[in-house]
Amino acid sequence: MHTSPNGHIPANVPHDRVVDVDVYLPPLAAELGFHQAWARLQADHPAVVWSPRNEGHWIALSGEALREVQSDPERFSSRVIILPKSVGEGHGLIPTTIDPPEHRPFRVLLNANLNPATVRGLDNSIRATAVELIEGFRAAGYCDFSADFAELFPIRVFMAMVGLPSDAAPMIRHWASCMTRPAMPMTFEEAKQTFFDWLGPIVDERRADPGDDMLSRMLAADMEGRTLSRDEALRLCTQVLIAGVDTVVNFVGFVMVELAGSPALRSQLIAMEGNLIPAVNELFRRFGLVTIAREVRADIEFHGAQLKAGDMICIPTQVHGLDATLNPDPLTIDFSRRRAPHSAFGSGPHMCPGQELARKEVAIMLEEWLRRIPDFALADDADVSPVAGIVGSLRRVTLRWVV
Numbered sequence: 001m002h003t004s005p006n007g008h009i010p011a012n013v014p015h016d017r018v019v020d021v022d023v024y025l026p027p028l029a030a031e032l033g034f035h036q037a038w039a040r041l042q043a044d045h046p047a048v049v050w051s052p053r054n055e056g057h058w059i060a061l062s063g064e065a066l067r068e069v070q071s072d073p074e075r076f077s078s079r080v081i082i083l084p085k086s087v088g089e090g091h092g093l094i095p096t097t098i099d100p101p102e103h104r105p106f107r108v109l110l111n112a113n114l115n116p117a118t119v120r121g122l123d124n125s126i127r128a129t130a131v132e133l134i135e136g137f138r139a140a141g142y143c144d145f146s147a148d149f150a151e152l153f154p155i156r157v158f159m160a161m162v163g164l165p166s167d168a169a170p171m172i173r174h175w176a177s178c179m180t181r182p183a184m185p186m187t188f189e190e191a192k193q194t195f196f197d198w199l200g201p202i203v204d205e206r207r208a209d210p211g212d213d214m215l216s217r218m219l220a221a222d223m224e225g226r227t228l229s230r231d232e233a234l235r236l237c238t239q240v241l242i243a244g245v246d247t248v249v250n251f252v253g254f255v256m257v258e259l260a261g262s263p264a265l266r267s268q269l270i271a272m273e274g275n276l277i278p279a280v281n282e283l284f285r286r287f288g289l290v291t292i293a294r295e296v297r298a299d300i301e302f303h304g305a306q307l308k309a310g311d312m313i314c315i316p317t318q319v320h321g322l323d324a325t326l327n328p329d330p331l332t333i334d335f336s337r338r339r340a341p342h343s344a345f346g347s348g349p350h351m352c353p354g355q356e357l358a359r360k361e362v363a364i365m366l367e368e369w370l371r372r373i374p375d376f377a378l379a380d381d382a383d384v385s386p387v388a389g390i391v392g393s394l395r396r397v398t399l400r401w402v403v
């Protein structure tokens with residue numbers, strides 16, 4: 001990812017649609033906060049704008065434009081979903097970069113392994129992981145939430161699901177970060193290759209001698225008369241890893257910063273113990289955080305803009321839930337909202353197959369945390385400035401409480 005403007009405005013882009021936005025760290029994010037900065041951009045500009053950064057691309061800023069782009073693979077292809085396009089071309093993970101109908105069999109496979117019944121079966125292990133981590137620091141009255149909880153929790157759940165050794169979690173977490181953030185020690189390509197080199201022999205073993213884990217099940221599954229090839233298995237598994245880990249890690253960071261500053265929200269959640277999923281939905285509406293893109297298939301007019309075949313259009317999923325025309329007073333968290341529209345998990349054919357698991361992880365984590373640490377605040381050494389990336393993130397979430 002690089003973020004300097006290239007200065008070139010193509011002929012199909014009128015000057016009143018040009019806004020200088022680095023979508024991985026929008027203007028004013030440091031001053032206002034990540035979501036507030038996106039809400040401001042949305043309020044001040046038309047539904048579809050052009051940014052000269054990251055090689056130049058459109059941005060769907062209104063909730064409706066964003067939903068349309070995500071839901072319409074006929075007009076907007078997933079062939080390239082990462083900006084800038086020259087980097088996204090080499091992404092090659094599946095099923096994110098495959099359009100329907102070829103996308104379908106991969107989704108059937110993922111859905112079979114991440115459906116509500118399967119996720120229900122993970123309840124106890126998710127809860128045990130959350131409790132063990134929280135109990136590890138509860139008596140200290142302080143934790144580096146990012147390092148001591150968020151970075152360990154979803155990856156341990158993931159490692160247990162796919163039957164991989166938990167001591168490899170920090171290494172895998174590091175590779176996943178290199179695949180989603182600029183200025184990391186490895187490029188996307190290097191990190192992906194390193195992960196493939198590590199996972200390849202494990203895939204071979206599981207195929208020869210399957211276990212009772214998600215990886216073995218996916219390798220053995222019938223995919224319309226065939227099984228996954230080795231290369232497909234590596235690309236699919238890498239996608240599940242980066243989609244399922246970095247997202248939850250950073251999402252819970254945003255949530256805990258909000259709760260640290262709001263005793264009222266904490267009390268409401270405590271009162272809802274055992275039935276947190278509707279409240280978790282509202283948190284996902286408020287704290288969407290994945291910024292991806294689509295490639296325009298043919299010349300079209302879209303919300304008054306002339307898009308050309310091959311143009312990229314960014315879909316910052318967070319803007320849908322923050323659209324004041326769809327969700328009144330969108331920055332306020334209101335657990336009584338019902339069916340508030342948002343795209344934290346996307347929409348259309350690529351809509352997140354892990355959303356059931358993500359909601360469950362967050363609900364269980366909040367329940368176990370608030371049961372043990374009902375009152376907490378940001379610690380003095382917290383640094384909640386936003387960090388650039390495909391997945392929105394805060395630099396350092398540290399928390400304190402009285403023991």
Ligand code: HEM
Nearest residue numbers: 095096240243244247248251290344345346350352354358
């Ligand atoms: C905070 C939690 C999460 C958020 C916000 C999130 C968000 C998203 C979004 C926006 C997409 C759509 C991508 C696109 O349209 O190109 C997506 C796809 C995906 N997510 Fe999630 N996700 C989360 C958790 C998870 C978890 C826990 C898993 C699995 C363990 C997972 C697995 C996937 C996969 C495999 C895809 C690709 C689906 C496809 O291309 O058909 N996600 N996610």
